[in-house]
Amino acid sequence: MHSSICLGVLLATVPFACGDAGGRATASDSAGPTAGSVGTGTSESGSDSDSDTVTAGSDGQSAGSSTTGVPTTSDGTGTATATTGDVTTTTTTTGVSATTSDTSTSGSTTGPNCDDMGGGGDALSVIWIANSGEGTVSKIDTKxxxxxxxxxxxxxxxxxxSRTSVNRHGDVAVANRTGGVTMVIARKERCIDKNxxxxxxxxxxGADxxxxxxxxxxxxxxxxxxxDNRPVAWTSGTLNPQTCEWENLDVWTGWSDVAPGTAVVALLDGDDGTIIQQVPIPDLPQPWSGWYGFYGAAVDQESNVWLSQLQGNNxxxxxxxxxxxxxxxxxxxxVPGEGGYGxxxxxEGYVWLCGRSTRRFDPLTATWADAPLLNGGVHTGGCMGDGEGILYRGSYAQIHGIDTQTxxxxKTLDVGQPGDDHIWxxxxxxxxxxxxxxRNGTRAYKIDPGTGATELVxxxxxxxxxxxxxxxxALFNVTPG
Structure with a gap:
């Protein structure tokens, strides 16, 4: 099925007409939320066992719970382990060649005559992970x-x-599942001296x-x-070759709690969070007895947003x-069969749904392909490509690498430790x-996909x-700077 409906409803700025190229509106009319305001929202609930409900760190695990000890990982060729504070690093060597080199970067990330990574620099050597039970987001140096x-x-x-998305500068937008999107600036020199x-x-x-x-x-x-405010994804923006600054960086988000079978997708101004446009989607199927809307979001090279609906087929x-x-x-x-979580x-321009199955959609041909089911199908969430033809996705205590063409x-990477839930x-x-x-855990793992060694916990x-x-x-690989 294929439909195309223009249903833009604007809360915070002047509405665009259908077919408008989407320049930024500048009217003073403001009927929507203002930057810095705070919403209340209701706690998420759901009867299905596959729901991603988290209430103050529940879902079978108390907030902040953890297991003791951080064992090192070895591929049998010899390891050297160092622990500093809450971080354990493991260097694996074979002969005289170490496996912890951080010199390779997949995908082109350099703008024309501009500094590295189009202005993001070291701010892009960061991973942003949401602490769902604490109501916070952590900024962690990936090196x-x-x-x-x-x-x-x-x-x-x-x-x-829960869901986080990172823009060209390394800034994060994080969606609160019980309502509201927050943006955190990555580079201190770009932060605002408000007082x-x-x-x-x-x-x-973490303690500050x-x-x-x-x-x-x-x-x-x-x-x-x-x-029910889950999906979040930055647009690519445009690079100003004179200033080497990325402009028109905006944020897609959405919610699905107005009524069963309805959802709203919204584009937020990346500079101040005001709503540029809302797109009601009134006719989503209701695949389960309980209502679940959009669970994941990602942009393509045109900054269109793709959204996945949870599971389905029933x-x-x-x-x-x-x-x-x-x-x-x-x-x-x-979607043939079930939908997906992440x-x-x-x-390559492929759109991937990752749930119990791994499904690939080709927008050019509107055709689907499935990866072989692992262990009869796995219950997991996220996935991401490496820019070199491999999609990585979680599978219980492992991460599998899937060839994007075949x-x-x-690849199979052993990741989890005792006490961990599924790699989500x-x-x-x-x-x-x-x-x-x-899922709902206290740890994050960094793995060298070439050796399978866990380099950092x-x-x-x-x-x-x-x-x-x-x-x-993922954003840079879809639209390199």
Whole structure:
């Protein structure tokens, strides 16, 4: 099935007409949420066992729970382990060749005559992981494993943040599942001295959590009074070759709690969080007795947003939806079999749904392909491409690498430790290393996909629940700078 409907409803700025190229509106009329406002929302609930419900770190695990001991990982060729604070690093060597080199970067990331990574620089050597049970997001250095900052995502601790998305500057937008999107600025020199005291007051680590409104690297918060605010994805923006600055960086999000079978997709202004446009989608199928809307989001090279609907096929197929950036119309395709939890768009332009199955959609031919089922199908969340023809996805205590053309499993990375739940979040960093984040857990793992060795174990997360583009690597591979 394929439909195209223009249903833009604007709350905060002048509405675009259908077919408008989407320049930024500048009217003063403001009927929507303002930057810095705080919403309340209701806690997420659901009767299905596959729901991603988290209430103050519940879901079978108390907030902040962990197991003791951080064993090292070895591929049998010899290891050297060092532990500093909450970070354990493991260097694996074979003869005289070490496997911890961080010199490779997949995908082109350099703008014309501009500095490295189009202005993002070291800010893109960061992974942002949501502490769902604590109501915060952690900023972790992907090279050292050091936590560089921890930030509140709402005035209360009840936002249940989950999906994160990273833009060209390394800034993060995090969606609170019980309502509201918060943006945190990655580079201190770009933060705003809100009290004009000449000093940027901001978190310096996991133990340095500032009160709401005090951290001057929290760029904006858009209150959304919706208890089903999951998907989030930055647009690519445009590079100004004179200034080497990325412009028109905006954020897609959405909610699905208005009524069963309905959803709303919204585009937020990346500078201040105001709503540029809303796109109602009134006719989503209701595949389960309980209502579940959009669970994942990712952009393509045109900054259109693709959204996945949870599971499905009982009694109706789930939908894969694309909302078009240029005119705010939307298109949809039925998903054969189940839908999926997480999703991504890879460098080839393929759209992937990752749930119990791994499904690839080709927008050019509108055709689907499936990877072989692993262990009869796995219950997991996120996935991301490496820019070199492999899609990584979680599978219980492992991460599998799937060839994006043949759909065959070509790599198996052992990740989890005793006490971990399924590997739910999967990401690739700008050194080509793969990250795995267990569901509702306290740890994050960095793995060398070439050797399978675990190079780093970060300890200190609080009921982490995420599956999205936590590093910005997926965005750069779809539209290199």
């Amino acid at each position: 050292t494993g050091q936590e560089l900052g921890r930030y509140r995502t709402r005035a209360d601790a009840g936002g249940s943040p 004009n005291d000449g000093v940027i007051q901001t978190s310096t680590g 959590l500032l009160a709401w409104g005090e951290d001057e690297c929290v760029g904006w918060h858009t209150a959304l009074a919706h208890g 009694p109706q197929p789930a939908w894969l939806v694309r909302v078009n950036r240029d005119d705010f119309t939307y298109d949809h395709w039925e 999703m991504t768009v890879t460098a 759909m065959q499993v070509v 979040g999967v990401a690739v960093d700008f050194d080509g290393k793969v990250w795995g984040v267990p 970060f300890q200190g997360l609080v009921s982490a629940y995420t599956y999205s583009d936590m590093t910005g690597f």
